[in-house]
Amino acid sequence: MxxxxxxxxxxxxxxxxxxxxxxxxxxxxxxxxxxxxxxxxxxxxxxxxxxxxxxxxxxxxxxxxxxxxxxxxxxxxxxxxxxxxxxxxxxxxxxxxxxxxxxxxxxxxxxxxxxxxxxxxxxxxxxxxxxxxxxxxxxxxxxxxxxxxxxxxxxxxxxxxxxxxxxxxxxxxxxxxxxxxxxxxxxxxxxxxxxxxxxxxxxxxxxxxxxxxxxxxxxxxxxxxxxxxxxxxxxxxxxxxxxxxxxxxxxxxxxxxxEREFYGNRDVEALYDAAIERARSLGAVIVPFDYAPFRQAAELLYNGPWVAERLAAVKEFLATNGGDFDPTVRAIIEGAKAYDAVDAFEGRYKLEALRQKTRAEWxxxxxxxxxxxxxxxxxxxxxxxxxxxxxxxxxxxxxxxxxxxxxxxxxxxxxxxxxxxxxxxxxxxxxxxxxxxxxxxxxxxxxxxxxxxxxxxxxxxxxRVLPPADDFVPIVVVGAHLTDMPLNHELTRTGGYRLRTGRTDGSYRLFALNGTIPPKPGLVRDPGFAGDGVEIEVWALPPAAFARFVQSIPAPLGVGKITLDDASCITGFLCEAHAVADGREITEFGGWRNYVRQSAQMA
CATH class of the missing domain: 3.90.1300.10 (Amidase signature (AS) domain)
Incomplete structure (x- = not known):
């Protein structure tokens, strides 16, 4: 079905x-x-x-x-x-x-x-x-x-x-x-x-x-x-x-x-603000800009001579079949009769002047x-x-x-x-x-x-739509490099941005490592384990930044291919098995973020 x-x-x-x-x-x-x-x-x-x-x-x-x-x-x-x-x-x-x-x-x-x-x-x-x-x-x-x-x-x-x-x-x-x-x-x-x-x-x-x-x-x-x-x-x-x-x-x-106008709709305004924060979390630099010249250009479409183009499209039909038009549509199109050729040129001049102003914002x-x-x-x-x-x-x-x-x-x-x-x-x-x-x-x-x-x-x-392959290298992160975690800045400051969230397949186990600052987890693959997968994020890094980032990873952590629950294999953080022998297994929490959150609540 x-x-x-x-x-x-x-x-x-x-x-x-x-x-x-x-x-x-x-x-x-x-x-x-x-x-x-x-x-x-x-x-x-x-x-x-x-x-x-x-x-x-x-x-x-x-x-x-x-x-x-x-x-x-x-x-x-x-x-x-x-x-x-x-x-x-x-x-x-x-x-x-x-x-x-x-x-x-x-x-x-x-x-x-x-x-x-x-x-x-x-x-x-x-x-x-x-x-x-x-x-x-x-x-x-x-x-x-x-x-x-x-x-x-x-x-x-x-x-x-x-x-x-x-x-x-x-x-x-x-x-x-x-x-x-x-x-x-x-x-x-x-x-x-x-x-x-x-x-x-x-x-x-x-x-x-x-x-x-x-x-x-x-x-x-x-x-x-x-x-x-x-x-x-x-x-x-x-x-x-x-x-x-x-x-x-x-x-x-x-x-x-x-320029922020929502006509009293606070829900839509809140959703816009939430989208801005999502864009930020994906690596964007948020820049307030002056929308005024764009708004003034927008107003020309219905409150300027461009409405005459609507009349040009149906002029002959309107002349013989005016009664067949929706009343509001007819009123808009007939409003074009108020404009002449001079208005058309003056409207074009105004648009080009506004275009110049928008260039400063672009x-x-x-x-x-x-x-x-x-x-x-x-x-x-x-x-x-x-x-x-x-x-x-x-x-x-x-x-x-x-x-x-x-x-x-x-x-x-x-x-x-x-x-x-x-x-x-x-x-x-x-x-x-x-x-x-x-x-x-x-x-x-x-x-x-x-x-x-x-x-x-x-x-x-x-x-999924990805940037050109030669522009980025994907990497899977599972712990302190996740969004809003202490080391996330190591990704964002190099030009990295988050591609998506996801989970590993069920063969991975997660451990809280001892003696790491800031605290970090270790992800280990256990082919005989059948769990629900571990929460991850996939980030994209410029090639040069990726190389520097991998070289700086301290032992016992390293990188290797991680299999996700959609069967894709992406390079990401893994841990040497010996390092988790005395660590606490936290796989049951589903991921590092949930473990940190619940540990803070219990503290």
């Missing part, structure tokens, strides 16, 4: 163990029909067409997992063309039947993925909340009273609810990130121009981006890489030159002072970490004040495309009642898309918030 969350690792494993694409499609059909949210899809791929797609895949590529996305089900926001299904942009009168897939969809299908349907959205991708559709408002998978985020509302809910492995959204102001935060997902927003927009109904053509909703950063990045690449048919498509970021000790910009940091959304609202609250409440969601997202940034949104945990999730996002300069991923993945794993609707599930080890 398949779990709720259909991440790539889980499905590939199931396929390798005998599951067929047709069997998966039958499961998807069952899940779609039993969903308690009727507003997720606008058009579902008919059941027989889904079955035919599974059979065609096996005929084309018989071997399981022989294509990068072999048999992987995905959903598509209904402003992105899928041949055979109508494109409506959540406006039935606007609907048309495309003869070809959007470039992104074509590339994903060629890689073996199967489209399960077109998802609901804020009409014409105008909104960040998900309530502006004649097909209803998709709801947060955690509370049906709350919005799912938009405009890519249905796409996010489809993944979080386990109806698809991933989905496509679009992001002009934050629509590929806010729904991720509200549904405990990862949202990958590429640098503008990295992924082609051919076959996408534009919102603001010059800053639109096709995005990915996934359950892990590793999945999202892998899917983005399949979609990306220059397409001359898109006038805004670009030849990407990947930019690098430090893989150790990155300088992360965080909000400070008056000089202080490698990338930013911001709340994905500072708060959330119920559907009733949003509908009662749709413009103002919607603008709150975009406070930290609206600038990213205007300022040519890459971004990855990740879960940050749940509020104090365990009720609603929140998220943070890493934002970097143009084409840092791959460079942001390792830290984003590490931060997601450190949050221990699960994936989508399943908040207790562990992220698969096989989807």
């Amino acid at each position: 398949l779990p709720t969350i259909l991440d790539l690792v889980t499905l590939r494993s199931a396929y390798a163990n005998g599951l067929s694409p047709l069997e998966l499609i039958e499961e998807i059909i069952t899940r779609r029909s039993s969903s308690n949210d009727p507003a997720i899809f606008i058009t579902m791929t008919p059941e027989e067409e889904l079955r035919a797609a599974a059979r065609e895949l096996v005929a084309r590529a018989p071997e399981p997992n022989s294509l990068p996305l072999w048999g992987i089900p995905f959903a598509v926001k209904d402003n992105i063309d899928v041949a055979g299904l109508p494109t409506t942009a959540a406006c039935p009168a606007f609907a048309y039947h495309p003869q070809a897939d959007a470039t992104t969809v074509a590339r994903l299908r060629a890689a073996g993925a199967i489209v399960i349907g077109k998802t609901n959205l804020d009409q014409f991708a105008t909104g960040l909340n998900g309530t502006r559709s004649p097909h209803g408002a998709p709801r947060s998978v955690f509370d049906r009273n709350y919005v799912s985020g938009g405009s890519s509302s249905g796409s996010a809910v489809a993944v979080a609810a386990g109806l698809a492995s991933f989905s496509l959204g679009t992001d002009t102001a934050g629509s590929g990130r806010v729904p991720a935060a509200f549904n405990n997902l990862v949202g990958v927003k590429p640098t503008p121009g990295l992924v082609p927009n051919v076959g996408v109904v534009p919102a603001c053509r010059s800053v639109d981006v096709v995005t990915v909703f996934a359950t892990t950063v590793g999945d999202g990045v892998a899917i983005r890489r399949i979609m990306e690449g220059y397409d001359a048919r898109d006038p805004f498509s670009r030849q990407a030159v990947p930019a690098s970021l430090p893989s150790t000790r990155p300088r992360i910009g965080v909000l400070d002072g008056a 000089a202080k940091v490698d990338f930013l970490m911001l709340p994905t959304s500072p708060t959330s609202y119920s559907v009733g609250e949003m509908q009662a004040d749709p413009i103002v409440k919607n603008s709150h969601f975009g406070r930290y997202t609206n600038f990213a495309n205007l300022l040519d940034c890459a971004a990855i949104a990740i879960p940050a945990g749940f509020d104090a009642d365990g009720h609603l999730p929140a998220g943070v996002m890493l934002v970097g300069p143009a084409f840092t898309d791959d460079a942001l991923a390792p830290f984003a993945d590490a931060l997601h794993r450190a949050a221990e918030a699960g994936m989508g609707k399943d908040r207790n599930i562990a992220l698969p080890e096989a989807s």
Whole structure:
């Protein structure tokens, strides 16, 4: 039986163990029909067409997992063309039947993925909340009273609810990130121009981006890489030159002072602060920065002439079908009539002046970490004040495309009642898309918030995103070098950062060594022992620092290969067996941290 969350690792494993694409499609059909949210899809791929797609895949590529996305089900926001299904942009009168897939969809299908349907959205991708559709408002998978985020509302809910492995959204102001935060997902927003927009109904053509909703950063990045690449048919498509970021000790910009605005939501503020501390524990240098020029740039997207681009996208249709628009969407788009060509140039001048101001802030940091959304609202609250409440969601997202940034949104945990999730996002300069991923993945794993609707599930080890192999050397620590322990500074001061926590396999025993300052444990492998494993952390060190660190380890400690409970083998601290003969065995405590804590309580 398949779990709720259909991440790539889980499905590939199931396929390798005998599951067929047709069997998966039958499961998807069952899940779609039993969903308690009727507003997720606008058009579902008919059941027989889904079955035919599974059979065609096996005929084309018989071997399981022989294509990068072999048999992987995905959903598509209904402003992105899928041949055979109508494109409506959540406006039935606007609907048309495309003869070809959007470039992104074509590339994903060629890689073996199967489209399960077109998802609901804020009409014409105008909104960040998900309530502006004649097909209803998709709801947060955690509370049906709350919005799912938009405009890519249905796409996010489809993944979080386990109806698809991933989905496509679009992001002009934050629509590929806010729904991720509200549904405990990862949202990958590429640098503008990295992924082609051919076959996408534009919102603001010059800053639109096709995005990915996934359950892990590793999945999202892998899917983005399949979609990306220059397409001359898109006038805004670009030849990407990947930019690098430090893989150790990155300088992360965080909000400070008056720029910290959460609209009274102390839970989200607390989760943001907790994410900052997790980033610090992973080796980041935390740098307060001035968000003001970024915020002022963000305000231009809806309170400046860029709103005229929304009118340009639907001008002729609005002239003949104004009554078919959602009232709020129509009011926003018609607001563009207040701007003229002079305003457009003046808006561009203001943006460039703000871009210059942001350069001073970028000089202080490698990338930013911001709340994905500072708060959330119920559907009733949003509908009662749709413009103002919607603008709150975009406070930290609206600038990213205007300022040519890459971004990855990740879960940050749940509020104090365990009720609603929140998220943070890493934002970097143009084409840092791959460079942001390792830290984003590490931060997601450190949050221990699960994936989508399943908040207790562990992220698969096989989807982990690591820095380039020549940039670091992993080492397992078990005692005084653990996070917040007395010797942890020996790792952090050399540029090391924590990759993950974990446990050894059951063949290891832990002893408290006598006469060590500060106190240290000794880890010994006993092939005949069958325990529950010992708590460890895996840290990454620059190669030169690793060499110096290993040379400085005092006897009877040393390094060797340690087998973890996921069967991986990593170099780490071990102890000579003779040294534990007179030491106290503490294996029963599960790890050094728990032993130290309980010893302090008994003292």
